[in-house]
Amino acid sequence: AQKVTQAQTEISVVEKEDVTLDCVYETRDTTYYLFWYKQPPSGELVFLIRRNSFDEQNEISGRYSWNFQKSTSSFNFTITASQVVDSAVYFCALSEANNAGNNRKLIWGLGTSLAVNP
């Protein structure tokens, strides 16, 4: 069964520290997509990145970087030089299709709550 595990429930760091949020997934599909979303204290869900199962290249976007490793079924997210504005809950999600291939339901991890303290 498809599953996403974010083992870190809460992380607290001091501003300017680097922090890595772990995401491990399970799927039997050969083609799948992984996502990271951010949920700031205001509550909305903000898309951060999408990665398909055939592209294991790491990605960097400013202070954010993602490490996708198919061999360990992991898709970890690193924030470099963290800032107070990075404080949020971060969700990793896996996209599957149902048997008819037409429901792009997201399977969500439970989230990691990141607190960046000044």
Add this chain to the structure above:
Amino acid sequence: EAQVTQNPRYLITVTGKKLTVTCSQNMNHEYMSWYRQDPGLGLRQIYYSMNVEVTDKGDVPEGYKVSRKEKRNFPLILESPSPNQTSLYFCASSLSGTPNTEAFFGQGTRLTVV
């Protein structure tokens, strides 16, 4: 501005009083869905819609109804709300139902049923 708009943002209601949470998107997306978010359970899909007049159950559909009469709107209806439906609800839309499409989320509706 491309967006998904939910209303209301906050709602307190009493058990049994029918309510509707509206969702509208301005991106001409075919696919829309509703999720609920609960502590310790994460986000779970309630219903989804592949296109106008095409809807189907997600993982937790009991106690909810939806309709898709127009492409842009996908309201969530609670005919007889109960306290266990107290939750944070999100509407999402994406270009299609294929797994690679990015989902855009509304700002959420925090519902309390007393």
